Amino acid sequence: MKTFYLTFLALFIMQTMLPQKATVREENLNMKTYMFGDPDPVANINRIYPYFRFDGYTDQGEYRDWKMVVLENDYIKVYVSPEVGGKIWGAIEKSTGKEFMYFNEVVKFRDVAMRGAWTSGGLEYNFGDIGHIPTCATPVDYALKEYTDG
Numbered sequence: 001m002k003t004f005y006l007t008f009l010a011l012f013i014m015q016t017m018l019p020q021k022a023t024v025r026e027e028n029l030n031m032k033t034y035m036f037g038d039p040d041p042v043a044n045i046n047r048i049y050p051y052f053r054f055d056g057y058t059d060q061g062e063y064r065d066w067k068m069v070v071l072e073n074d075y076i077k078v079y080v081s082p083e084v085g086g087k088i089w090g091a092i093e094k095s096t097g098k099e100f101m102y103f104n105e106v107v108k109f110r111d112v113a114m115r116g117a118w119t120s121g122g123l124e125y126n127f128g129d130i131g132h133i134p135t136c137a138t139p140v141d142y143a144l145k146e147y148t149d150g
Contacts, residue, residue, distance in 0.1 A: 036117040054116035086140040087124035
């Protein structure tokens with residue numbers, strides 16, 4: 001039994017010390033989208049100031065390209081949407097091809113968040129009692145950087 005534990009420990013250490021190949025890339029996904037309208041150009045001085053509130057939602061969907069940042073290794077593939085608040089849009093376990101985080105095929109904004117527009121699916125950052133963050137439906141800044149070790 002002692003030999004089994006030592007073998008297991010050796011294999012575990014070798015696995016954690018060997019680098020795993022991971023990639024990060026940008027990809028456009030074309031999804032049916034139900035957008036929200038432009039905000040009132042005059043911001044109200046209230047709980048969400050200096051942000052504007054979005055109102056006016058369409059019931060007519062149009063196909064639109066959404067930029068996704070795709071993180072992938074041998075085991076999983078994760079989609080992050082910088083144009084929809086930087087939320088994790090979905091994730092897939094590659095050996096089975098099944099989602100372990102729901103991947104919404106439709107972007108349908110509705111009046112749910114503190115600034116109005118919000119879409120279901122994925123995983124996002126939230127603020128305590130406020131709930132959805134102010135940027136949950138608007139683009140966030142990001143940068144892709146590759147280091148010498150890949």
